[in-house]
Each structure stands twice: as structure tokens, then as C-alpha cells.
Amino acid sequence: MKTEEKILKDMAKPLLLWYDQNKRSLPWRDQANAYYTWVSEIMLRQTRVETVKPYFLRFIRELPDVGALASCSEDRLLKLWEGLGYYNRVRNMQKAARQVQESYGGVLPKDYQALCSLRGIGSYTAGAIASIAYGIPVPAVDGNVLRVLSRLLENEEDILKQSVKTGMERLLKEAIPKDRPGDFNQALMELGAVVCVPSGRIECGSCPLNDLCRARASGRVTELPKKSEKKPRTVQKRTIVVIRDGDCLALCKRPKEGLLASLYEPMNLTGHLQEQEVLKEVANLGLVPLRIRQLEDAKHIFSHVEWRMKGYQVQVEAVEEKVKDRYIFVDPEKSGRFYPIPSAYDAYAKYWKENMS
Ligand code: SF4
Incomplete structure (x- = not known):
């Protein structure tokens, strides 16, 4: 041989x-x-x-x-x-x-x-x-x-x-x-x-x-080839809230370290929240929610983590100055050109491009 x-x-x-x-x-x-x-x-x-x-x-x-x-x-x-x-x-x-x-x-x-x-x-x-x-x-x-x-x-x-x-x-x-x-x-x-x-x-x-x-x-x-089993991914429940003020979309920059570091995202909360809980979170930011609607569920798989997402869209008014410390309100057109948003949110992208007027 x-x-x-x-x-x-x-x-x-x-x-x-x-x-x-x-x-x-x-x-x-x-x-x-x-x-x-x-x-x-x-x-x-x-x-x-x-x-x-x-x-x-x-x-x-x-x-x-x-x-x-x-x-x-x-x-x-x-x-x-x-x-x-x-x-x-x-x-x-x-x-x-x-x-x-x-x-x-x-x-x-x-x-x-x-x-x-x-x-x-x-x-x-x-x-x-x-x-x-x-x-x-x-x-x-x-x-x-x-x-x-x-x-x-x-x-x-x-x-x-x-x-x-x-x-x-x-x-x-x-x-x-x-x-x-x-x-x-x-x-x-x-x-x-x-x-x-x-x-x-x-x-x-x-x-x-x-x-x-x-x-x-x-x-x-x-x-062949032989491969050892990978560790199973951790499943995390998240609630994604697409906040709109008129046609503008609220985006927040993620921390400098960790998953999706320094990228921009809509509001992303831990767990699967009900409508009333989401409205409370939005109000806590200093925003006045006008309408809420539930969006479809979505899933995103990272190498070690899996997000199971529940989505909402919330129309707000009265953006107080303090909100602007954490969130920027951008024209959806600009969000596409200037702000890197990870593909984990792709399922909800259509809701920030939607015409609200
Ligand atoms: S190298 Fe791969 S494709 Fe080529 S004969 Fe061997 S098993 Fe088949």
C-alpha cells in the first residue's frame, strides 16, 4: 500500500x-x-x-x-x-x-x-x-x-x-x-x-x-471525516421593539465588547415580554407610546447562541432629550446607508422601512 x-x-x-x-x-x-x-x-x-x-x-x-x-x-x-x-x-x-x-x-x-x-x-x-x-x-x-x-x-x-x-x-x-x-x-x-x-x-x-x-x-x-460533537448552542429569548417616531427609527449602539459589539440595533430586551411590559419599557425611556402591534416571531443563529425573538412595533411621540443619550432617531434611509445593523434583525427590517405617515 x-x-x-x-x-x-x-x-x-x-x-x-x-x-x-x-x-x-x-x-x-x-x-x-x-x-x-x-x-x-x-x-x-x-x-x-x-x-x-x-x-x-x-x-x-x-x-x-x-x-x-x-x-x-x-x-x-x-x-x-x-x-x-x-x-x-x-x-x-x-x-x-x-x-x-x-x-x-x-x-x-x-x-x-x-x-x-x-x-x-x-x-x-x-x-x-x-x-x-x-x-x-x-x-x-x-x-x-x-x-x-x-x-x-x-x-x-x-x-x-x-x-x-x-x-x-x-x-x-x-x-x-x-x-x-x-x-x-x-x-x-x-x-x-x-x-x-x-x-x-x-x-x-x-x-x-x-x-x-x-x-x-x-x-x-x-x-469521513470524523468530527467531535460541538457543544449545543445556548437558547436566549429576546424581545425586539421597533420604535418609530413618525418615519424615524430608534437605534441604539451596542457595547464595545461582546456579541455584535459596536453595531446598531433596535430596542432589544431580555425574555419574551407581553404588550403591557413592552409599553412600560418604552415609557421608561421617556417616550410616549401611541400604538403597539405585535410582529412575527423570528430566530437567529450565532455560532454559540441562538436568539428566539418576539417582535413589536411601537409608534411614539415626544422624544425627550434624555432618550437621545441612549437612542438616536434616524431616517430609515440613513439607517441603511450609515449605521451597521446586524443581519440578526433582518426579519424586522421591513418594519423600520415601512412608511408610517
Ligand atoms: S477525494 Fe473525495 S471526491 Fe475524490 S474520490 Fe476521494 S472521497 Fe471521492
Whole structure:
């Protein structure tokens, strides 16, 4: 039987041939640009390629280089990221951009270890930037690559373990072709994204590695990879209150730390409240409620938490000065353009755009 090292060495040729014939045309692939690779790789974590494309194009149009990212205002930055979730990622990108400005003259360093030292850049992202933009022969092992490799090598270990990822990186480092490291890494990611998919239609018949694949030979493709069970999410009950003064919407900025830090939101109360309780909360702000109506229930899933939301819309008048310490009343048109509101509230967005006059 072939050793793991031999399988990985033998896969480069058919994999690259397949990639040359099948690679998708993606906006960040058209030119070797380390900044574009970085932005796209951070956006692509847990997000589909088709969703990322318009975000990526808008982001690089508005922030075309490291310097522009480093100096962007937080609200603008979060607005550009609105809907992608995981907002700490873009905050970390900005911190890293400032490090790059200070230490590397605004150009992402051509050095794997130096890339790893930047905020929010781990071995995968550093490997992607180094190999794709700079041609450095280092691996870039993400979830797609781990899945392909655990099937190819019939590896039974838990792919969520860091030690397994490190082991795969070590094996790949020896196999990566020195003349096309970026294409090799992208080919493996692409294979995991479109052929060796997590479940459903796994396309072993058209896979360029099928002659080498141990899991295919033993009929165990769907049993792999092995993954430990994640901890169940905490379920939280929330009451979302869309407060309107005429056509204006009340928005509050969330705290600087924690879930959805520094983003804007409508009133968000703990628990599932009844109408009278909601009216009391609104009145406590110094507002005079005129009308209330119940909205539909909604749900939003974060990585560790799930919000089960009950919604209300409350029409108010008499906005006292003290309310303005906590809430801003904005034109819904402006809320769309200037205030980053997380997609957790998407189910209620239509109620702040509704014409109230
Ligand atoms: S043959 Fe099937 S299981 Fe093996 S790498 Fe290809 S798609 Fe994945």
C-alpha cells in the first residue's frame, strides 16, 4: 500500500490538471494581490462564494489597499461587513492593517511567519496569502482541505483537533509543488468546495484523485471525516421593539465588547415580554407610546447562541432629550446607508422601512 507521503506526492499532477480545466473565475483570483487574497479569505470563512462576491467587490472598491483599511472609521467598516457576521474578523483585519502600515510600509510581508504574527491571521490565511500572492510553498489547510485529506488518506482522527490540522500541514508541506504552490492550495480548496463536498452529491466519479483515494477504495467516503460533537448552542429569548417616531427609527449602539459589539440595533430586551411590559419599557425611556402591534416571531443563529425573538412595533411621540443619550432617531434611509445593523434583525427590517405617515 502507498504511504501517505506517496499519495500526497502523486496527487499534485492530476489535481493541477483538473484545476486548470475546472477552476471557477473569481474576482480575487484574477490577479496576484496579497490584499485581495487576504480580504477574500477572511470573507470566505463560513460564507459561500456567491454571497462573498458582491461584498468583496464593494469592499475593495471602497478600501482598495491596506492604508485605506487602516484608516477607515469603525462605523463605515462594520457597514461594509454588514450581513457577513463574525464582525471581530473585520475589526482584527483593521488592527492587522495598522500593524502592516507601521511595520511593513503598508505592504503585507512576503514571509509566512511574519504574516502569522498579524492580528487575526492564522496558519490557514497566512498560507493562502503566502502561496497564492507570493508563490511561497506553504500549505493552506481549511475545513475543505481537511475533509479531502481525511478521505483521501482514510484518516480516522477528529478534524476539529488542532493536532490533526498541524499533522496535515506537515504532510502537505513536503508534497506541495515548488513551482505552483498557490494553484495547488487553491485546487485542493476548490476540490473540497465542488467535488469532495461534506454530504449529498460527493462526486467521486469525476474526482481527479479517485485512483489514489483510500476512502473510495474501501467504500467509507460518507463516514469521513470524523468530527467531535460541538457543544449545543445556548437558547436566549429576546424581545425586539421597533420604535418609530413618525418615519424615524430608534437605534441604539451596542457595547464595545461582546456579541455584535459596536453595531446598531433596535430596542432589544431580555425574555419574551407581553404588550403591557413592552409599553412600560418604552415609557421608561421617556417616550410616549401611541400604538403597539405585535410582529412575527423570528430566530437567529450565532455560532454559540441562538436568539428566539418576539417582535413589536411601537409608534411614539415626544422624544425627550434624555432618550437621545441612549437612542438616536434616524431616517430609515440613513439607517441603511450609515449605521451597521446586524443581519440578526433582518426579519424586522421591513418594519423600520415601512412608511408610517
Ligand atoms: S474520490 Fe471521492 S472521497 Fe476521494 S477525494 Fe475524490 S471526491 Fe473525495
